[in-house]
Amino acid sequence: MRLTRAGEYAVRCMIYLSHKGVGVLVSKQEIAERADIPTHFLAKIAQDLARAHLIEIRQGPKGGYSLLKDPAEVSLLEVVEVMIGEIYLNDCVGRPETCPASKRCAVHKVWEDARDQLRETLAGVSFAQLSEKESCIPVFPVHKKG
Amino acid sequence: MRLTRAGEYAVRCMIYLSHKGVGVLVSKQEIAERADIPTHFLAKIAQDLARAHLIEIRQGPKGGYSLLKDPAEVSLLEVVEVMIGEIYLNDCVGRPETCPASKRCAVHKVWEDARDQLRETLAGVSFAQLSEKESCIPVFPVHKKG
DNA sequence: ATATATGAGATATTAAATATCTTATTTATC
DNA sequence: GATAAATAAGATATTTAATATCTCATATAT
Ligand code: SF4
Ligand code: SF4
Numbered sequence A, B: 001m002r003l004t005r006a007g008e009y010a011v012r013c014m015i016y017l018s019h020k021g022v023g024v025l026v027s028k029q030e031i032a033e034r035a036d037i038p039t040h041f042l043a044k045i046a047q048d049l050a051r052a053h054l055i056e057i058r059q060g061p062k063g064g065y066s067l068l069k070d071p072a073e074v075s076l077l078e079v080v081e082v083m084i085g086e087i088y089l090n091d092c093v094g095r096p097e098t099c100p101a102s103k104r105c106a107v108h109k110v111w112e113d114a115r116d117q118l119r120e121t122l123a124g125v126s127f128a129q130l131s132e133k134e135s136c137i138p139v140f141p142v143h144k145k146g
Numbered sequence C: 001a002t003a004t005a006t007g008a009g010a011t012a013t014t015a016a017a018t019a020t021c022t023t024a025t026t027t028a029t030c
Numbered sequence D: 001g002a003t004a005a006a007t008a009a010g011a012t013a014t015t016t017a018a019t020a021t022c023t024c025a026t027a028t029a030t
Helices: A005-020 A028-034 A039-051 A076-084 A106-123 A127-132 B005-020 B028-034 B039-051 B076-084 B106-123 B127-132
Strands: A055-058 A064-067 B055-058 B064-067
Touching: A005 A028, A005 A039, A005 A055, A005 A064, A005 A076, A005 A127, A028 A039, A028 A064, A039 A055, A039 A064, A039 A076, A076 A106, A076 A127, A106 B106, A106 B127, A127 B106, B005 B028, B005 B039, B005 B055, B005 B064, B005 B076, B005 B127, B028 B039, B028 B064, B039 B055, B039 B064, B039 B076, B076 B106, B076 B127
Parallel strands: none
Antiparallel strands: A055 A064, B055 B064
């Protein structure tokens, strides 16, 4: 019942890029340092974000990542689910076929409602909102390159 | 972002006992079969439920488990958290010391609110309510003993 | 006393998350 | 075009957690 590190890192990456604005190219190294993400792990995460058309990856010298979509149009839910798949709290909500009772189970309904409520909450938060407010980015220590 | 099997099984066990009523002794075998829980796994789960004073365990011939508390006084949240610990969706909500930004992070606040909302939803459902409605129990196939 | 049923903890197995490594590709600059 | 800089993509470790099972101990009805 917790977000994976990959999910958390993806959010940080998107927040950093949202601060910079749409289309602004930022190097992987800079994001990794300022958002406190292991460099190689960020590479993997960026691939997922790019596949989802949230960011664009540019190779070569002066390469890096840039935001593709207006932060106002990107929700926290979207980024989280790109990384961990659709949220469903209990297995039977995402895969009803795994439990023969799912069609008539009172507990199932509770988990379904809770899932819907959670997804709505996360869908209601955009990266524009998040980057207007105080975020984590200024807090993380800047590490030495290496 | 999903419930563990142990959590799901604990809920099933509690539902089965709620159907029987407070103080009614039911054998481990019967619960394991009717609620479709691996027998040895149920033993482990029952220990946790007993430690939390939700059920009483009786050893010896004609032993088994019995409900200790009125199902109206036991919430879904309580049983789930006995098994998986306090729900917190993102690490930093349960352990703010793991992220230096937690005090001033807009994302952190979203996860906190979502966590509170989810816990409230689960706290609002009692096992009395659940056992009044249709549940999973009549659906599971009855296996042969062995 | 005996047989039955569970306790409690240890151990094994499986699966997932996390992190890193290697080889390949892209592209700015010379 | 050649070179060097930066990331891609996938493979491979490593770590951690979940899941399941096993073993020896304990309780109790008969
Ligand atoms: S018993 Fe109900 S809550 Fe549990 S897995 Fe089946 S459908 Fe879901
Ligand atoms: S950056 Fe914010 S949301 Fe992410 S771990 Fe830190 S406090 Fe939590």
